[in-house]
Every structure is written in C-alpha cells, then in structure tokens.
Amino acid sequence: MAGYSGSKQDHATRLRRIEGQVRGLQRMVEDDKYCIDILTQVSAATSALKSFSLSLLEEHLAHCVAEATRKGGSEAEAKVKEASDAIARLVRS
Numbered sequence: 001m002a003g004y005s006g007s008k009q010d011h012a013t014r015l016r017r018i019e020g021q022v023r024g025l026q027r028m029v030e031d032d033k034y035c036i037d038i039l040t041q042v043s044a045a046t047s048a049l050k051s052f053s054l055s056l057l058e059e060h061l062a063h064c065v066a067e068a069t070r071k072g073g074s075e076a077e078a079k080v081k082e083a084s085d086a087i088a089r090l091v092r093s
Helices: 003-028 033-070 073-092
Strands: none
Touching: 003 033, 033 073
C-alpha cells in the first residue's frame, strides 16, 4: 500500500486544481494575454506542484522509509537512497 493512501482524495483534489491552473495558462496563451500575467500564473502553478511534491515526500518518509528502516538491512538503505535522490531532484528543479 502506498504511503499516501490515506490522503489519496486530498491529493487527487490538489492535482485537479493544478490541472485547472495549467488549462488556464493554455487559455491565456490562446487569448494572447500579457506575458507577465502568464508568467505570474506559471509561478503559481509551479508553487502548487512543489507544495504537492513536498506533501507527498513527507508521507513517503513517514510511511515507506520509516517502515523500511524499522526492518533494517538493504531495503532500508535502498529506501533512504531513493528518498535522498528524490529530494535532490526536487531541490534542483
């Protein structure tokens, strides 16, 4: 079971909201809106995705990584490495 299973509906709702923001960006381009206004909305959508990512990462650490570290061994090492790599990708983006 995924670590976010308890929050699945909340996550789906947030993603639908982000999807709406991106569709709004598409409409802005189609309607020839001012560049800075579009960039402002891109920033808002980017922030929403980052916030979603951090929430998902927190749940992953609290459930998947924590459970693996309780078990110990190579699975724990792999989960910590996987989480570290995901954090590095988020920081670079």
